[in-house]
Amino acid sequence: xxxxxxxxxxxxxxxxxxxxxxxxxxxxxxxxxxxxxxxxxxxxxxxxxxxxxxxxxxxxxxxxxxxxxxxxxxxxxxxxxxxxxxxxxxxxxxxxxxxxxxxxxxxxxxxxxxxxxxxxxxxxxxxxxxxxxxxxxxxxxxxxxxxxxxxxxxxxx
Numbered sequence: 001x002x003x004x005x006x007x008x009x010x011x012x013x014x015x016x017x018x019x020x021x022x023x024x025x026x027x028x029x030x031x032x033x034x035x036x037x038x039x040x041x042x043x044x045x046x047x048x049x050x051x052x053x054x055x056x057x058x059x060x061x062x063x064x065x066x067x068x069x070x071x072x073x074x075x076x077x078x079x080x081x082x083x084x085x086x087x088x089x090x091x092x093x094x095x096x097x098x099x100x101x102x103x104x105x106x107x108x109x110x111x112x113x114x115x116x117x118x119x120x121x122x123x124x125x126x127x128x129x130x131x132x133x134x135x136x137x138x139x140x141x142x143x144x145x146x147x148x149x150x151x152x153x154x155x156x157x
Contacts, residue, residue, distance in 0.1 A: 003073065004070070004073050004074075007066050007069050007070050007073065008070060010062060010066045011062075011063065011067060011070055013062075014059040014060075014062035014063045014066060015059075015063060015145075015146060015149065017055055017056070017059035018056060018059045018060060018063065018142065019142055019143075019146070021051060021052070021055040021056045021059070022056065022135075022138075022142065023139070024051070025048050025051055025052065025056075026132075026135055026139065028044050028047070028048065029044060029045070029048055029128070029131070030132075031044075032044035032045075033120075033124075033125070033128050036120050038111065038114045038117070038118055038120055039115045041114070041115070041120060041124070042112055042115040044111075045104065045107050045108040045111045046108060048104055048108075049104050049105065049108055052101060052104065060097075063090075064090075067086075071083065074156075075157070076156040076157065077156065077157050080154070080155050080156050080157055081154040081155050082152055082153075082156045083156070085148060085154055086148055086149075089141045089144060089145050089148070090145065092137075092138075092141050093138045093141050093142060093145075096134045096135070096137060096138035096141075097134075097138055099134055100131055100134050100135060100138070103127050103130060103134070104131070106127055107124060107127055107128065107131065110123060110124045110127070111124065
């Protein structure tokens with residue numbers, strides 16, 4: 001099999017993992033938060049942190065490596081409008097995602113304490129709103145990246 005098809009398959013698979021994990025994490029965090037059940041929230045925050053390390057982080061790294069390799073294989077210019085837009089969106093997503101990771105650790109710590117108390121604090125709810133406000137534009141940017149990856153509406157050379 002040609003290196004291009006292997007790289008393309010890996011790149012698409014990593015994109016699926018990033019999108020699927022992101023959507024899944026958002027859904028389960030939203031539902032746990034909505035339940036106001038401190039035990040459910042604690043278990044969910046533990047799994048969310050683990051899921052980001054097991055799935056999202058390796059998939060993001062794979063996206064970078066496979067994307068750059070595909071650029072090389074296809075002879076796309078690294079100063080093209082398409083690549084600069086993709087790189088900018090990727091950086092934007094990272095700027096949203098890094099604070100989200102920090103917030104997730106704080107949410108997990110709060111949830112651990114709060115499940116022992118049996119109540120969800122206003123601080124937890126405030127951090128969840130911030131987590132959501134960072135996640136919405138990041139996930140929207142991921143969808144735009146997917147469209148750019150598939151349709152390539154901008155010049156690549």
